[in-house]
Amino acid sequence: MTTSQLTEQIRLKKSFLCVGLDVDLEKIPQHLLKEEDPVFAFNKAIIDATHHLAVAYKPNLAFYEAHGIKGWKALEKTINYLNENHPDIFTIADAKRGDIGNTSGMYAKAFFEDLQFDSVTVAPYMGKDSVEPFLAYEDKHTILLALTSNAGAYDFQTQTINGEELYKEVIKTSKKWNNGQNLMYVVGATKAEFLKDIRKIIPESFLLVPGVGAQGGSLEEVCKFGMNRNVGLLVNASRAIIYASEGMDFAEAAAAEAEKLQQEMATFL
Numbered sequence: 330m331t332t333s334q335l336t337e338q339i340r341l342k343k344s345f346l347c348v349g350l351d352v353d354l355e356k357i358p359q360h361l362l363k364e365e366d367p368v369f370a371f372n373k374a375i376i377d378a379t380h381h382l383a384v385a386y387k388p389n390l391a392f393y394e395a396h397g398i399k400g401w402k403a404l405e406k407t408i409n410y411l412n413e414n415h416p417d418i419f420t421i422a423d424a425k426r427g428d429i430g431n432t433s434g435m436y437a438k439a440f441f442e443d444l445q446f447d448s449v450t451v452a453p454y455m456g457k458d459s460v461e462p463f464l465a466y467e468d469k470h471t472i473l474l475a476l477t478s479n480a481g482a483y484d485f486q487t488q489t490i491n492g493e494e495l496y497k498e499v500i501k502t503s504k505k506w507n508n509g510q511n512l513m514y515v516v517g518a519t520k521a522e523f524l525k526d527i528r529k530i531i532p533e534s535f536l537l538v539p540g541v542g543a544q545g546g547s548l549e550e551v552c553k554f555g556m557n558r559n560v561g562l563l564v565n566a567s568r569a570i571i572y573a574s575e576g577m578d579f580a581e582a583a584a585a586e587a588e589k590l591q592q593e594m595a596t597f598l
């Protein structure tokens with residue numbers, strides 16, 4: 330999916346909501362545990378209930394890898410279900426990968442060729458040769474961690490080196506890499522005020538913004554400082570949507586929470 334197609338979907342649905350599929354077996358309704366694949370059963374119900382309100386889904390790999398082969402199977406079924414039934418929806422493998430070049434190449438192959446995700450999150454710490462194997466897939470999207478939503482972001486990312494904060498250096502330098510113009514960036518909703526400066530460096534890039542809902546980020550501030558002429562935002566909420574209810578009505582409750590966010594988003598479009 331191209332970024333223009335993504336913007337088209339955003340305009341059509343009046344939504345730039347990304348639903349995070351961070352499935353924790355201890356938090357899903359207990360009746361689902363009787364299913365052969367409880368994680369996929371949960372995801373399918375959430376997707377069926379929210380697909381008209383969301384333009385993207387983001388499974389976080391940790392929640393699948395934690396269950397070994399069963400987790401990978403649930404992830405594969407989830408991405409196949411999305412690609413077969415909702416090809417207009419943007420998919421993000423939140424894997425935060427990045428390694429020496431040949432290893433990164435294998436990660437890229439796993440997420441882009443085998444699993445057929447539209448995008449994958451990548452950590453910038455190992456530099457150019459660790460990210461370019463992802464960027465080599467020109468019809469896919471590499472989403473680089475820039476300024477994350479957690480408190481630990483202040484440990485390194487905002488530290489100044491050579492007169493510049495590290496996250497700004499990451500963004501500026503990455504733009505010069507092969508196909509760097511195709512990068513998207515992660516910026517936490519809890520750091521919305523930084524978006525003003527970030528937009529001066531990357532006015533056109535799409536940003537994946539996690540941290541509204543459970544982490545308390547403000548959608549209004551994210552829109553105020555981060556929205557560009559093509560919207561340029563995918564705002565993620567995971568727990569606030571998918572765990573809105575622990576009961577039999579979990580999918581309806583998730584849809585209601587997703588709709589609240591979508592309605593608020595519509596006011597900014």
Ligand SMILES: O=c1ccn([C@@H]2O[C@H](COP(=O)(O)O)[C@@H](O)[C@H]2O)c(=O)[nH]1
Nearest residue numbers: 349389477478517539543544566567568
């Ligand atoms: O800076 C970051 C980068 C990634 N995440 C991920 O997004 C979701 C947020 O989940 P919530 O339940 O909505 O808090 C989760 O998968 C994180 O690993 C992030 O939060 N911040």
